[in-house]
Amino acid sequence: MDAKPVWAIGLMTGTALDGQIDIAAVRTDGERIDALGPYALSPYPAAVQALLPQAVAAARAWNFTGPEPAIFAEAEAALTRAQAEAVRAFMGLHGLAAADVAAVGFHGQTMLHRAPQPGRPGDTRQLGDGALMAGIVGVPVVFDFRTADVRAGGQGAPLAASYHAALLRRAGLGPEAAVLNLGGVANVTWCGGGDELVAFDTGPANGPLNDWMTEHGAGAMDVDGAAARRGRVDETRLARLLDHPYLAAPYPKSLDRYDFTAAMAEGLTLDDGAATLTAFTAAAVGRGLDLLPRRPDRLVLCGGGRRNPALVSAIAERAGVTAVMAEDAGWRGDAVEAECFAFLAVRRLRGLPISFPTTTGVPQSMAGGQVAMP
Numbered sequence: 001m002d003a004k005p006v007w008a009i010g011l012m013t014g015t016a017l018d019g020q021i022d023i024a025a026v027r028t029d030g031e032r033i034d035a036l037g038p039y040a041l042s043p044y045p046a047a048v049q050a051l052l053p054q055a056v057a058a059a060r061a062w063n064f065t066g067p068e069p070a071i072f073a074e075a076e077a078a079l080t081r082a083q084a085e086a087v088r089a090f091m092g093l094h095g096l097a098a099a100d101v102a103a104v105g106f107h108g109q110t111m112l113h114r115a116p117q118p119g120r121p122g123d124t125r126q127l128g129d130g131a132l133m134a135g136i137v138g139v140p141v142v143f144d145f146r147t148a149d150v151r152a153g154g155q156g157a158p159l160a161a162s163y164h165a166a167l168l169r170r171a172g173l174g175p176e177a178a179v180l181n182l183g184g185v186a187n188v189t190w191c192g193g194g195d196e197l198v199a200f201d202t203g204p205a206n207g208p209l210n211d212w213m214t215e216h217g218a219g220a221m222d223v224d225g226a227a228a229r230r231g232r233v234d235e236t237r238l239a240r241l242l243d244h245p246y247l248a249a250p251y252p253k254s255l256d257r258y259d260f261t262a263a264m265a266e267g268l269t270l271d272d273g274a275a276t277l278t279a280f281t282a283a284a285v286g287r288g289l290d291l292l293p294r295r296p297d298r299l300v301l302c303g304g305g306r307r308n309p310a311l312v313s314a315i316a317e318r319a320g321v322t323a324v325m326a327e328d329a330g331w332r333g334d335a336v337e338a339e340c341f342a343f344l345a346v347r348r349l350r351g352l353p354i355s356f357p358t359t360t361g362v363p364q365s366m367a368g369g370q371v372a373m374p
Contacts, residue, residue, distance in 0.1 A: 001361075003029040003030065003031075004029065005027045005029045005032075005034035005035075005351060006027055006028070006029070006102035006103075007026070007027050007029065007037065007096065007100055007101050007102060008025070008026055008027075008028065008101065008102050008103045008104070008105060008204070008343070008345045008348060009020075009023060009024070009053070009087060009090070009096075009101055009103075009105070009139075009342055010020065010023070010024050010025075010026065010090070010102045010104075010105040010107075010337075010338040010339055010340060010341035010342030010343070010344075010345065011024050011087065011104065011105065011107060011338060011341060012021055012081055012107050012225075012338040012340075012341055013044075013079070013083070013105050013107070013108075013109050013111050013267070014184055014304075014337070015184035015185070015207065015257035016022075016183060016206055016207065016210060016284050016304065017052055017053055017056065017117030018186045018220075018304070019043055019044050019049040020042070020043055021042045021043070021044060021083050021086045021234060022039075022041060022044060022334070022335065022337060022338035023039065023040045023041075023086060023087060023159045024036075024037070024038070024040075024091045024332075024335040024338035024339040024342060025037030025038050025039070025090075025094070025096070025101075025153075025342065026053045026339045026342040026343055028342070028343050028346050029346065029350070030343065030347040030349070030350045030352050031076055031166065031172050031330050031355070032166060032169075032170075032211075032224040032362055033166050033167065033343070034343075036314075036332065036335075036339065037094070038090070038093075038094045039051045039199070039332055039334070039335040039338065039339075040071045040090055041095075042090070042148030043335070044087035045082055045084050046068050046080070047078065048059065048075075048078045048079055048108075049080045051065070051071070051074065051075050051078055051079075052075060052079065052109060053182075053202070054071060054075075054355075055069070055071045055072060055075040055109075055111060055127070056112075058071050058072070058302070059111035059125065059256065059347040060112065060113070061070075062074060062278050063112070063114075063188055064112065064123045064125075065112060066108040067119040068125075069373075071088040072111065072125075072127060073157060073274060073311075075109075076127040076128065076129055077129065077132065079108075079109050079127060079128070079135050080106075080127075080128055080129040081136065083106065083128075083133065084132070084136035084137050085136070085141075085332075086097070086134045087104060087133075087137050088136065088137055091137075093367065098137070098139050099250075099372070100136040101139045101369075102140070102345075102346060103139065103140045103141065103182075103342075103345040103348075103349055104133065104134075104137060104139050104140070104141045104142070104342075104345065105143075105145075105340075105341030105342045105343070105344055105345030105346075105348075106126070106127025106128050106130055106133055106141050106142065106200075106341070107126065107142040107143075107145060107337075107341045108125070108126035108143060108144070109127045109128065109291055110125070110126050110129050111121075111125045111127055112124070112125050112128065112256065113125075113146075113154050113156060113157065113256045113257075114256060115157075115247035115253065115255065115256070115284060116150075116153065116154075116209065116361075118230075121153070121157060122150045122153075122155060123150060124146045124147060124150045124156040124157075125152070126144065126145075126146060126269075128144070128350050129143075129369075130142070130143030130144065130245065130370060130372035131207060131372040133151055133372070134372040134373060135374060136160075137187055137366075137374070138212075138374045139295045139303070139374060140371060140372065140373050140374065141340075141371070141372045141374075142344070142345035142348045142349070142369045142371055142372075143369065143370055143372065144368070144370045145246075145344060145348075145354065145368050145369045146159065146161055146368065147315070147340070147368075148171055148192055148366065148368040148369070149265030149354075149362050149366065149368050150362050152362050152363060153362060153367060154252075154355055154360035154361050154362030154363075154366075155199065155252055155253065155254040155360040155361050156203060156254065157187075157254040157255075157351075157360065158187040158189070158199045158200065158254065158359065158360070159340070159344065159354055159355060159360070159368075160179075160181060160187070160189065160199070160336070160337065160340045160345070161197050161198075161199035161356065161359040162197070162218055162344070162347065162352075162353075162354060162356075163336075163339065163340040163343045163344065164179040164189035164199070164336075164340075165178065165189065166343065167193045167300075167329075167336070168189075168251075168300075170318055170330075171300075171329045171331070171356065172329055173192065173300070173329070174191070174193075175190065175192050175293075175294050175296065175300060176187045176297055177194065177296050177297075177298040177300060177309060177324075178190040178289070178292070178298075178300070178301070179299070179300050179302065180285060180298050180302070180315070180323075181205075181299070181303040181336065182203055182206060182226060182301060182302070182303040182305025182306055182308075183206065183300075183302065183303045183304065183305070183337070184204075184205060184206040184257040184279060185201050185203070185204060185205055185207060185255050185256075185257060186201065186202045186205035186284070186288075186305070187199060187202065187254075187298075188200065188202050188246050188285070188288050188289070188292075190292045190293070190294075190296060190360075192293055192294065196293070196358075197356060197358055197359060198250035198251060198292060198293065198338040198358050198359065199216055199251075199252075199358075199359040200252055200253050200254065200288065200291075200359070201253060201254045201255040201279060202259040202284050202285045202287070202289075202322065203246070203247060203255070203260060203280070203284030203285070203288070204222065204246075204255070204259075204277075204280070204281055204284070205281055205303065206303075206305050206307045206313075207257050207258070207260070207261075208260055208261055208262045208265075208277050208281075208302055209221070209222055209228075209262075209274060209277045209278060209281070210222075211261065211262040212262040212270075212273050212274060212277055213227065213270075214272070214330040215262060216270045216273075218270055219295055221308075222274050222278070222308060222310070224308070224309060224310075224311075225278065225308045225309050225310025226309070227270055227271045227274035228266070228271070228274040228278040228308075228310035228314075229275075229310050230275075230276045230278075230328055230347070231268075231269065231273070231274050231276070232271075232272050233272075233275045233276050234235065234259070234268060234272060234275075234276045237264075237268075237276060238276055238279055238280055239280075239282065240331030241264055241280050242280070242284070242287065244260075245287070246259070247251040247284055248287070249288040250357070251274040252357070252358065252359060252360055252362075252364065253361075256359070258278070258281075258316060258355045262277070263359070263369075264276070264277060265277050275291035275297045275310075278308070278310050278311050278314050279309060279314055279318060281314070281315075281317055282311065282314035282318040282334055283318040283319070285299075285315055285319045286315075286318055286319035286320060289319055289320075289321065296321065297321055297322060297324050298321060298322045298324055299315065299319070299321045299322070299324065300324050300325075300326055300329045301315075301323055301324065301325055301326060301329075301333065301335070302326040302333040302334075302336040303316075303333065303334075304334070305326055306326065306333055326374060345369070347370065348367055348368070348369040349371070350368055352367060353365035353366050353367055354366075354367060354369065355368055368371040
């Protein structure tokens with residue numbers, strides 16, 4: 001059935017904890033992208049920004065064992081109110097009334113994500129109170145996108161595959177190309193002919209490198225890849241890191257932000273550590289591409305990591321591909337994740353699946369997310 005395209009607003013706050021709320025509007029029927037609307041970055045209030053790392057630290061100590069940390073309730077209410085107010089301001093600025101918006105796709109803030117292992121089910125926890133947001137914004141809110149997939153035996157990630165596929169189709173790109181998102185973790189999406197869709201996490205992206213820079217008092221990230229460019233890759237260590245069993249494991253597979261850490265560079269100088277972590281991310285992408293049904297020769301890069309020229313050139317060299325910026329494909333590289341959750345919200349309203357056996361490993365394609373009405 002052909003559905004009429006509707007406007008939806010998507011929200012994303014990544015595991016990099018950069019203090020920004022990504023907000024994007026998309027007009028879509030949940031299958032095709034009819035139009036890309038406004039996009040904005042809205043900073044969290046300072047109090048919320050200070051609270052989130054504390055909540056993540058508590059989550060890592062908790063590790064799905066025993067009662068949830070008390071800080072979760074406080075952080076959930078605070079971040080929901082902050083994101084809801086950001087959406088209200090965004091709608092006001094761009095002349096969007098509540099009646100104009102079919103849904104808000106509210107990903108929430110990931111506290112902890114654990115992929116299933118043999119004999120141990122996966123688990124995932126995002127903070128985000130959909131009912132509270134729906135009450136503030138006055139628009140239906142789709143939230144908690146990952147839990148149903150995990151409860152059904154899936155990985156709960158990555159979820160962007162159906163949106164990446166729509167972007168690839170819109171750009172006229174086929175199986176010779178794939179999408180690589182470089183957030184805290186790196187994930188790839190590849191589409192074959194017809195309905196063939198594959199997506200998985202290839203390894204870390206900005207996470208370990210950001211932590212390495214922070215630990216050395218050198219800022220929150222390797223700006224412009226300057227440290228990596230000054231440093232030398234420890235090739236012996238890199239070869240050892242590339243023996244990690246995750247890299248050779250078949251998809252579907254997913255990672256938590258802290259499955260690969262800055263400890264991989266322990267004992268190296270600041271610059272050599274940055275160079276080695278950057279090279280590892282790039283080489284891990286190459287290992288991931290080797291697993292695809294057809295190895296793409298072009299990667300369209302989105303996410304914050306595409307702004308790091310040392311990482312981009314390392315991907316081209318060590319993964320053996322042409323790396324293309326999202327903008328060169330006509331996309332908005334910073335907005336893709338937020339756009340994705342607007343798209344997934346419309347899919348949820350239409351009952352279309354958001355996860356698939358070849359993306360999250362769920363036994364059968366399934367719709368996910370809960371809906372809160374205003």
